[in-house]
Each structure stands twice: as C-alpha cells, then as structure tokens.
Amino acid sequence: MKDLLKVLQTWEAVIGLEVHTELTTLNTKMFCSCPVEFGAEPNTLICPVCLGLPGALPVPNKAAIESIILAGIATNCDIEQQTMFYRKNYFYPDISSNFQITQGPVAFCMRGWLDLNITEPAASEREYREGTTELPASYASSGYTTRINITRIHMEEDAGKLVHIGGTDGRITGADYSLVDYNRCSTPLIELVTEPDLRTPEEARLFLQSLRQIWLTLGISDCSMEEGSLRCDGNVSLRKRGAKELGTKTELKNMNSFKNLHDGLAYEICRQADVLESGGRVVQETRHWEPASKHTVSMRLKETADDYRYFPEPNLAPYDLSDEFVAEVRSRLPELPDEQRARFMEVYALSFIDASALASDRDVASFFDEGMAFAAAQAQELAKPFTNLLLNDVLASLNTSGHVLAETKLTPAHLVELAQLIAKDTLSSKQGKEVFAHMLKTGEAPAQIVEKEGMQQVSDTAALEQIALEILKEFPDKAAEYRSGKTGLLGFFVGKAMAATKGQGNPKLINETFIRLLDGE
Ligand code: ADP
Ligand code: MG
Ligand code: ZN
Numbered sequence: 423m424k425d426l427l428k429v430l431q432t433w434e435a436v437i438g439l440e441v442h443t444e445l446t447t448l449n450t451k452m453f454c455s456c457p458v459e460f461g462a463e464p465n466t467l468i469c470p471v472c473l474g475l476p477g478a479l480p481v482p483n484k485a486a487i488e489s490i491i492l493a494g495i496a497t498n499c500d501i502e503q504q505t506m507f508y509r510k511n512y513f514y515p516d517i518s519s520n521f522q523i524t525q526g527p528v529a530f531c532m533r534g535w536l537d538l539n540i541t542e543p544a545a546s547e548r549e550y551r552e553g554t555t556e557l558p559a560s561y562a563s564s565g566y567t568t569r570i571n572i573t574r575i576h577m578e579e580d581a582g583k584l585v586h587i588g589g590t591d592g593r594i595t596g597a598d599y600s601l602v603d604y605n606r607c608s609t610p611l612i613e614l615v616t617e618p619d620l621r622t623p624e625e626a627r628l629f630l631q632s633l634r635q636i637w638l639t640l641g642i643s644d645c646s647m648e649e650g651s652l653r654c655d656g657n658v659s660l661r662k663r664g665a666k667e668l669g670t671k672t673e674l675k676n677m678n679s680f681k682n683l684h685d686g687l688a689y690e691i692c693r694q695a696d697v698l699e700s701g702g703r704v705v706q707e708t709r710h711w712e713p714a715s716k717h718t719v720s721m722r723l724k725e726t727a728d729d730y731r732y733f734p735e736p737n738l739a740p741y742d743l744s745d746e747f748v749a750e751v752r753s754r755l756p757e758l759p760d761e762q763r764a765r766f767m768e769v770y771a772l773s774f775i776d777a778s779a780l781a782s783d784r785d786v787a788s789f790f791d792e793g794m795a796f797a798a799a800q801a802q803e804l805a806k807p808f809t810n811l812l813l814n815d816v817l818a819s820l821n822t823s824g825h826v827l828a829e830t831k832l833t834p835a836h837l838v839e840l841a842q843l844i845a846k847d848t849l850s851s852k853q854g855k856e857v858f859a860h861m862l863k864t865g866e867a868p869a870q871i872v873e874k875e876g877m878q879q880v881s882d883t884a885a886l887e888q889i890a891l892e893i894l895k896e897f898p899d900k901a902a903e904y905r906s907g908k909t910g911l912l913g914f915f916v917g918k919a920m921a922a923t924k925g926q927g928n929p930k931l932i933n934e935t936f937i938r939l940l941d942g943e
Contacts, residue, residue, distance in 0.1 A: 424695055425692075426623070426688045426691060426692055429692055429695040430622070430691070432662070432663065433660040433661065433662065433663065433691070433694075433698075434621065434661050434663050434664075435621055435623075435687075435691045436618045436659045436661060436668060436669065436671075437618065437620035437621065437623075437625070437657065437658045438618035438657045439614075439615075439616045439620065439626060439630065439655070439656055440613060440614070440616075440654070440655040440657070441613070441615075441652070441653070442611055442652070442653040442654070443493075443611065443612050443613075443614070443645065443651065443652055443653075444458075444580060444609050444610070444611050444643055444651040444652075445486055445609070445611070445612065446643050446644045446646075446651045447489075447641055447643060448483065448485050448486055448489065448610055449485075450483055451472055451483065451579075451608045451610065452482070452483050452486055452523070452577075452608045452609065452610040453471055453483065453523070453579065454471035454472050454480070454481070454608060455469075456468060456472055458609050458610070460646075464604075464605060465605060467605040468604050468607065472604070473519070473604060473607065474518055474520075474521070474607075475518075475519075479737055480735075480737055480738060487741075487743075488751050489610070489640070490530045490531065490576075490577050491530060491531070491743075491748060491751045492640050492754065492755065493575055493614075493636075493640060493642060494530060494531025494534065495751070495755055496636050496639075496758055497534040497572055497575070497633075497636065498534045498536070498572075499532055499575060500534075501531060501748050502529065502531070503741070503744075504740065504741065504742050504743075505528045505529065505530055505740070506525070506526065506528075506734055506735070506738070507524070507577075507734070507738045508524055508525055508526040508733060508734055509521040509522070509524075509732065509733055509735050510578075510732055511731045511732075512728075514581075515600070515602050516581040516582045516583065517581045517582060517607065522579060522581060523578065523579050523608075523738070524577075524579070525578065526732060529574040529576030530575065530577055531572075531574060531575035531576075532574050533572070533573075533574075534571070534572035535571045535572055536569070536629065536632060536636075537567055537569050537570075538569075538570055538625060538628050538632065539567050539774075540566050540568070540624070540625065568619075568621075568625065570617070570625075570629055571619050572614060572615070573615040573616060573617055574614075574615055575612055575613065578612075578613060579607070579608040579609065580606050580607065580608065580609040580610075580611045582602055582603055582604040582605070582606050582607045583602070583603045583606050584600050584601070586600045587599050587600065614633070618657070618659075618668065623684040623685070623687040623688045623691070626656060626683055626687055627680050630652075630654055630680060631680060632759070634652060635759045635781075635782060635784070636758060636759060637652070639756055639757075639758055639759060640756065641756075647678050647679050647680075648679075650678070655673055655674060655675055655677065656673070656674040656677055656683060656686060656687050656690075657672070657674075658672060658687055658690050658691060658694070659671035659694070659704065660691065660695060660698060660704070669694075670703065670704040670706050671704075672690060672694070672704065672705075672706065672707055673707075674686045674709055674710075674711050675708060675710050675721065676710050676711050681713075682711055682713050685711075685713065686711035686713075686718060689711070689717060690709065690718055693717075693718065705720075705723065707720050707721070707722065708720075708721045709721060759782065759787075762780075762787055763780075763781040764777075766781060770794070770801065770802065770805035770806075770809075771805070772806065776809050779813050780809065780813070786812065786813075786817070786827065789812065790809065790812060792834035793808050793837055793838045796834055796835045796838045797842075803845065804838060804841045807841040807842075807845045808837060808838060808841040811840060811844075811854075811858070815858050816837070819858075831861065831862060831863075831865030832861060832865075833865075836868060839867060839868045840854060840857060840861065840868040843869075843872065847928050848872070849877065850925065850928075857871050857872060857877065860875070877926070883931065883935070886923075886927060886928070886931055886932055886935050887935050887939070889923065890915070890919055890932065890936055890939055892922075893915055893919060894936075894939060894940070896918075897915075897918075900914060904940050912933065912936060912937070912940075916936060919932045919935075
C-alpha cells in the first residue's frame, strides 16, 4: 500500500462528512412517547406510531426541535424558521412503514461553519493541506486554522437495527438469516452534512472530535460511537493538486471510532491514488471499512442517485418558528469549547496548547474551573502549576487506569493544594509526584500526606547554610573557579546540597545560599 504522505504530494484529498447524532438525552422518541433507551430487550420500546402502522398519527417532540436549533446556533448555522418534514420512501426491513420521516431541501439549520485549530505537532499530514512537502517552521509551534463549512443540519427519525446471523462478516451478504429490532425506530436523529472542505484524514478526525465536544457541551446526546449514537460516513475523492474540479467520490461506512474514520479515509485515499495512477477511474460507490484487515470493500455501486420519491409528510404541519422561540433557545446556549479555550487563555494566561487541552474535555474543563474557584484569590498564580498537574499527572494516571476523572479519589480542592505546595517550594516537583501518587491511592489531602510521610522540603536557612559551607570547604578549587567567572558551577554545588539533603532541600533556597556565600565577599 502507498504511503499517505507521498500520495498527498501529488493528489489533493477532498473529504466531506455526514454525521448522524441520536438525541439520546431526550426522554421520548421523535413522534411518540416511547422511551429513548439503549440496550433494552428487542422490540419492547415500540408503539403503533414508531412502527408506522396505518392510521397512527405522529406528534413532534418539542424538545427535539429545541435540540436541533441549539445545535445549529452552536455551529453558526442560519436557523430556517419555515421548514417542514418530508417522507423518504424506501423498502428495507429496518423500517416497518417503508418511509423515514426526514427533511426536504430546507432543513432547520443551513449554511454553518466550524473553525478547526490544528495544533498537534505530531499530526504529520498538516503540511499537505497547502501542498508543501516540507514542514513550515511556523506550523510546528502554532499549527493552522481552517474553516469547514456546514451545508445543513436536518432532523429525522432513526431506523431500527438489523442483526445478521451466520455468514462470514456480520453483514447481510452471506448471512443465513437476519433479525430486526425496532426499538431504535423513530429515535430523534440530527444529520449534519459538511461541504467537501476537509483535506486530510487528520482534519476529518479533528472535525468529528470538535463536533462531539460541542454536542456534549449542549447536552443533546451522549455521543457514544460504540453504541452508535454518534455515527459518521466519510465521502472522499482525489484531484490533482491545483485542480478546481471535484473528482469522483466514494462513501465510507462503518467509521465507528475516530481511529476508524482516520484510518479508513487514509486507506481510501491511497486506494484511489492507485486506481488513478494505473490509468483506471474511481467508481462512485459505497464502501465498507474493515478495521481488522485494514482495507475497504465495495458494498454497492451508486452510479445514479437513489430515487426516494421525497414528498411533504402529510401528517405533520409545516413549521413557522417564532422569533421568540428561537431567541429563547439561543439564550440557553452554554459556553462552547472554543469560547472556553479563549477564556482560559485570557483569564489565566494559559498557552493555546494548554487551554485547548483543557477545553477539549468537558470533565477536565469543569475540574479546572472548580479548582480555580477553590484557589480564589490565588487562581492567577496557581493556574499554570494546577494545569500542569491536571494535564500531565492526572491525565497520565487516567490513561493507565482506564478510569474517568469522576471515578478517582481526586478532588479539585486537593489538587489546588498540591499545586500550591509545589508553587511555594514546600515540595520539590519530585516530592509533588510522590504526594500525587498517595492522593490517588488514599484520597487524602496533600498536607496530611506530607505530614505523615515527613516530606517537608528543608527550607531551614541556617541548616542549609551549614550544608553549603561544608560543601564549599570540600571543594575549594571549584569555589575558586566559580569566583574567577565559571558561574556555571552553581549547578554542581546545588546538586551536592540536594544529595546531602536526600532530595528534600529547597532548591531555590539552596541556590540563593550558594550565590550569597560565593558572591558575598
Ligand atoms: P450524495 O448525493 O452522494 O449523498 P451529497 O452531494 O449529498 O452526495 O454529499 C454528501 C457528502 O459528500 C457531503 O458531505 C459532501 O460535502 C461530500 N461530497 C460531495 N461531493 C464530493 C466529492 N466529489 N468529493 C468528496 N466529497 C464530496
Ligand atoms: Mg446525500
Ligand atoms: Zn413509539
């Protein structure tokens, strides 16, 4: 298989995403009062409406409409106050009515955008957005920003789930028989479609991650890719660098993790390059990403547009949302991750990288905010050491244990206390790590641990001076060298004193003591 980065030197990848999100935080389905729930006994959460039995009348879920309007506002869309539902007709056993209620040409949310900040220095694909093969120095430190336009976000109902039994690959081809579970039928779903503005698999992954964070912040879905409440199809085509016209695209299904989305697109870009470079043409089709064998296989050709015979849903009146309604929803908009990052930078003088890392995880961000609230007047001063502990020690420990923040014994107050002990030099950073390990294990307050373990840093000036004097006596030549200008030797003396105090000496005080003794006369 070709190397993605090589391929991207010749070809520009053009990627558009279609992202489905189930509004799992709602209590009830889109048009009936059946509960929205994952993992129930098959076919227990159904009624005549969500089964689409003849004569059953749908009643729209107002909370679902509020959710999509909120989603549209958060992604800079125009809100279309006059819109309506359509029927999309198709025959497939995942829906018993043979039509899905969705939206037509005018969706609730149109023409939005999201700005992506690509900061990850390890993301080796970023330079290829601009067709340069060498990594511009500026990218390495600050990354780049690119705007991804959003075509629309529309509201629809989800279909049921088919389970294919037997066969080889868990798909309908070759299955012995299939079972159907209608529980998911008519779960409120929003579908977001992007313009073909993404240029690398890394950008696609980042877009989906950003979107997930926004949805989580809005509280409109649990966004579980594993349970299928956040699903993404990737459309991708290639064109020669500098070309304007779009190439023929393929559509990738089953991108049910960020890694699958990235790897599937990367594979597909290389596959298309192979086809084009050997004189072939890309066939417009839907392909399935197989993570285990790391390749995509054709599911169905899509030479012509499917004909779904869309028509306005006769059982639902068209919408004419009032200004007041839209304004009321707008007033509920919480602080979004991008705004949060900006606040962290402005209020606490954190770097873009630190602030982005905090804001990219809701739990981490609120832990930070709680910590800063606890630090109160000292928040400015403790923000950086607190952030270091949170982003390094805490996240590393979560990575190792597989836990989430809420499952640990850590509290924002205790972590602030630890940051404070380190900032005040009561603890060296090495001792800080030991105290942190204790906190994780016991949930005790740092002060308590320091006391119990006798970990106080030695900050007794007289004692430190005594140690320093002894060291200077032991190394008179070095002291003379220092005095004749070799000031780099300071580190040598400090190291000796740290060893003499078994690492518990306060390095700052030791430094000062040596400078005083050596420069004093
Ligand atoms: P379809 O009719 O096949 O569903 P759409 O025009 O609805 O195609 O677009 C679906 C998605 O594919 C959108 O995200 C869009 O940006 C993207 N897309 C459209 N054309 C291309 C292309 N030539 N290459 C890559 N992505 C594309
Ligand atoms: Mg489409
Ligand atoms: Zn129902």
